[in-house]
Structures are given as C-alpha cells and as structure tokens.
Amino acid sequence: MERMDLDQQLFFDRFLKLSDSEQKVMNKHLLQENFIMNKPNDKLLYLAHSIVNEFKGLEVESEDVLLHGESMDENVESYKTGFITKLLKLLINKEPLLTKPVTKKLKCSLPKDLSILNSDENQLLILSNLAKCIDSDDVINKVKNNNLHNNYVHQIKNLVMNADLDKIFGNSLNDGIVIPAGGEQTIYAMGLIGLLRDLGSKSFIEVYIPPRFADSDLKKCEIMLEQADSQHNSKCITIPINNKLNELLFFDENKLELFTDREDIDDSYALLASSTMKTLLLKPGYIPLINPDYLFDFNKFKDTGMVLWPRSQIRLTSPLFYELIGQEPNIQRRISHGLNDITNNKFFLADADTPLSDLENSLPAKTVDSNILLVDKSSHLNTILVAMYYKVFADKWYKTLLEMKSVEESTINHEAYSAALHVTKNPYNMVTTLPATIEEQAAETMFDPVKSSEVYDYAVMRMSMTL
Numbered sequence: 001m002e003r004m005d006l007d008q009q010l011f012f013d014r015f016l017k018l019s020d021s022e023q024k025v026m027n028k029h030l031l032q033e034n035f036i037m038n039k040p041n042d043k044l045l046y047l048a049h050s051i052v053n054e055f056k057g058l059e060v061e062s063e064d065v066l067l068h069g070e071s072m073d074e075n076v077e078s079y080k081t082g083f084i085t086k087l088l089k090l091l092i093n094k095e096p097l098l099t100k101p102v103t104k105k106l107k108c109s110l111p112k113d114l115s116i117l118n119s120d121e122n123q124l125l126i127l128s129n130l131a132k133c134i135d136s137d138d139v140i141n142k143v144k145n146n147n148l149h150n151n152y153v154h155q156i157k158n159l160v161m162n163a164d165l166d167k168i169f170g171n172s173l174n175d176g177i178v179i180p181a182g183g184e185q186t187i188y189a190m191g192l193i194g195l196l197r198d199l200g201s202k203s204f205i206e207v208y209i210p211p212r213f214a215d216s217d218l219k220k221c222e223i224m225l226e227q228a229d230s231q232h233n234s235k236c237i238t239i240p241i242n243n244k245l246n247e248l249l250f251f252d253e254n255k256l257e258l259f260t261d262r263e264d265i266d267d268s269y270a271l272l273a274s275s276t277m278k279t280l281l282l283k284p285g286y287i288p289l290i291n292p293d294y295l296f297d298f299n300k301f302k303d304t305g306m307v308l309w310p311r312s313q314i315r316l317t318s319p320l321f322y323e324l325i326g327q328e329p330n331i332q333r334r335i336s337h338g339l340n341d342i343t344n345n346k347f348f349l350a351d352a353d354t355p356l357s358d359l360e361n362s363l364p365a366k367t368v369d370s371n372i373l374l375v376d377k378s379s380h381l382n383t384i385l386v387a388m389y390y391k392v393f394a395d396k397w398y399k400t401l402l403e404m405k406s407v408e409e410s411t412i413n414h415e416a417y418s419a420a421l422h423v424t425k426n427p428y429n430m431v432t433t434l435p436a437t438i439e440e441q442a443a444e445t446m447f448d449p450v451k452s453s454e455v456y457d458y459a460v461m462r463m464s465m466t467l
C-alpha cells in the first residue's frame with residue numbers, strides 16, 4: 001500500500017470526525033475518484049469541500065474560487081482575501097495535534113527574579129537545566145517527526161515569494177502607522193491618534209478593528225476618527241475573511257475565530273490588514289513622547305527591514321524549540337555575555353555554565369516587546385506569517401517552548417517575532433537600550449532606536465580600537 005503523505009493524513013483525520021452516514025457517502029466518492037493515487041495534494045480541500053456540499057445539497061463553486069479565494073480578475077481586497085485564505089489553509093494543515101498542552105514540569109527550576117539584569121541565578125539558564133523543564137516526547141513525536149513546523153515555514157516562504165505584495169497592501173502609500181483596537185481599545189486609539197497629530201506626525205494612520213468587533217465598532221470608529229484626526233489622513237480597517245472558509249476547512253461554527261480573531265493575534269492581522277508597506281505597529285497603551293515619523297528614515301531600519309524594542313525580562317526559551325526546528329545552538333562557541341555582545345568573542349569561552357542564550361545560533365538574551373515594532377513588509381512578510389504560527393498555537397505549544405509561560409501567566413506570546421526571525425534568518429535591529437522603569441514600575445519608557453544605535457556603534461568602534 002502506498003504511504004499517505006502528511007496532507008492526506010490530515011484530511012483523513014478530519015474525515016473521521018464526520019458522522020457515520022457522511023462517512024459512508026464520502027467513502028463511496030473516494031473509491032470512485034481513486035483519491036489517494038490520483039488526486040494531487042493542492043486539490044485536497046477542494047475535493048473534500050465538494051463532497052461535503054453534495055451531502056448538504058449545496059451548489060459547488062468553481063475550483064479556482066475555492067482554491068485561490070477569488071477569480072483571476074481581482075482588486076486589492078479580493079486578492080488579500082484570497083491570500084489570507086491560503087494562509088489559513090496552511091495554518092490548519094500544520095496544526096500540531098495534542099491531547100494535552102506542553103507544560104513545564106513541576107520540578108522545573110527557573111530564576112525567581114526574571115529581570116535580564118539578574119546574573120545571580122545564571123546557572124539556571126544553562127542548556128542542561130532548561131532541558132529538564134519540558135517533556136520532549138510529545139513535541140518530538142507529534143511535531144518534529146511529522147515535520148509540521150518546518151513544512152509550514154517552507155510553504156510560507158513559497159507563498160510569499162509567489163504573492164503580489166502590491167495587491168495585498170496596495171502601493172499608493174509607503175509609510176504608515178497601524179493601531180490594533182476594538183472595544184474600549186478603540187477609544188484609547190483615538191486618544192493616541194490625537195497625540196500623534198499634536199506631536200506633528202503626518203503619517204497615514206490605520207485603526208484595525210478585529211472581526212469580533214467589526215459589526216459594533218467599524219462604523220463608530222469612522223465617526224470618531226473624523227474628530228480625532230485633525231489631518232483626516234486615516235482609516236478604520238478590518239481583515240477581509242472569506243465567509244465560506246468554515247465550510248471549506250471543515251471548521252465548526254466558531255473554530256475560525258481561533259485562527260483569526262483573538263486578542264493575542266490581533267497585531268499579526270493588523271499588519272496584514274494595513275495598506276502600507278513600511279509600518280509602525282503601536283498598541284493603544286503605548287504613548288509616544290516625540291513624533292515617530294523619523295523612524296522610517298532610520299538607517300538600521302532601511303538596512304534590515306525590522307526594528308524591535310526589548311523587554312526587561314530574561315530569555316527562557318527551551319532547548320526543545322531548537323531541536324524541533326532542527327537548528328540547535330553551538331555548545332562549543334559563546335558569542336555574548338548576557339547583554340554584552342560587543343567585547344571580542346575570543347574572551348567569551350563556552351563552558352558548562354554558559355547560559356543557553358549566550359551560545360552561537362541561539363535566540364539572544366534580550367526578549368522582545370511585541371506591542372510595538374517597525375517592519376518593512378516587502379522584506380519581512382514571511383517573518384510576520386511565521387510569527388503568526390507561534391501566536392496561533394501559543395497556548396498549547398509555543399508560549400511554553402519560547403517563554404516557559406503557561407496560558408495563565410501570559411496572554412501574549414511576545415517571543416513569536418524573535419523566533420520567526422531566527423528561523424527565517426531575516427535581518428533585524430534590536431534597540432540596545434533596555435526600557436527604564438518610571439515611578440516604581442507604574443510604567444516603562446521605550447528608548448529612541450536612533451540614539452540607542454549611535455551609542456552602541458560608538459562602543460563597538462571604541463572596542464575595536466582597543467584590541
């Protein structure tokens with residue numbers, strides 16, 4: 001018997017969820033079509049959709065529409081809808097199936113003080129200790145051995161490579177700001193827009209309303225925007241979702257929301273929905289003290305296409321993540337000493353006490369604040385979509401693998417972007433200065449990337465002169 005490939009296995013997993021009567025009808029069709037031997041994989045979901053619709057007496061749409069989202073004559077919105085449809089098919093087909101979430105073991109020893117400045121408990125950050133915190137069997141057997149993760153990354157690269165980015169994002173405007181909102185966050189977004197205009201920002205601004213708020217908030221957002229934006233250079237947007245996807249992907253009525261409409265993935269969809277190629281994402285709780293428009297001309301942003309701001313929390317990525325992606329750190333070579341990656345690495349000698357994040361080919365010690373980022377989507381769309389994979393499957397998998405955090409401890413998988421950058425090997429610039437605490441942790445100040453970069457570059461130059 002010919003062995004089924006992964007897509008076919010996933011199809012039959014869904015087939016088993018059908019009722020007995022539906023299975024009998026589908027079995028008949030599968031035999032008639034000689035499905036396993038003759039049907040190419042890219043028509044898998046179309047075939048399934050057609051068969052299920054036949055049970056229900058529904059008219060089957062053309063294959064081109066179902067496989068590609070729209071017919072060939074497409075405008076920007078319909079092309080974007082089709083692109084998102086393809087993305088969602090990849091996500092659901094690469095979903096890691098588990099009976100229970102990946103969790104930390106009870107006896108897992110981690111630092112009590114999670115500040116990145118804490119060096120007193122560095123011995124807990126070594127590879128051998130972090131490896132004790134998660135049981136690897138399910139991760140390796142259910143994900144790595146099925147190649148779900150790396151297959152998704154590979155297919156995302158192909159999807160982006162063959163996409164028309166001008167049709168996804170439009171090409172009339174190049175730079176802009178997007179603010180994820182919805183509910184009470186929409187009110188806060190209006191205050192942020194007013195402040196941005198008072199500071200002198202002339203950037204095009206888009207307010208992203210997630211689908212769960214679209215019916216109640218989209219019209220109100222447009223009305224409020226008329227008052228909030230003195231320049232009237234802004235727009236309220238939402239993500240265009242194909243309303244036939246529930247049928248197409250065998251989703252239960254509410255399952256599509258798990259892949260498209262959650263607070264912890266709103267930033268990813270805000271970046272997809274926004275129409276500017278170079279985009280500053282700002283959550284409404286982040287208040288700029290100066291006009292941020294100059295960031296689009298920042299030389300490190302032009303060189304790398306992405307600027308990230310750090311958190312003050314230490315990295316707790318599991319060694320199991322590296323095993324899963326097939327890119328394990330080099331235990332023989334140390335390239336940093338905590339925050340210090342400037343000193344010539346001949347002074348950094350790897351030993352048994354070296355923290356995992358100091359080793360070559362590991363995620364750096366600095367962790368990422370995903371509530372604010374600057375990205376050029378022309379070079380980093382695959383970064384955004386790989387990060388989306390870590391966000392969509394955060395609760396059962398990647399929140400624990402990347403941060404040793406459970407659902408109860410954190411609602412956001414902040415490290416999705418740094419992990420995606422590591423996997424795709426895309427360049428980026430991390431603001432070197434850590435956030436500063438204000439008024440006994442009442443708030444934190446994020447630093448200017450340009451000034452921070454100047455200080456860092458000066459330190460690198462001085463260090464090179466002394467060696």
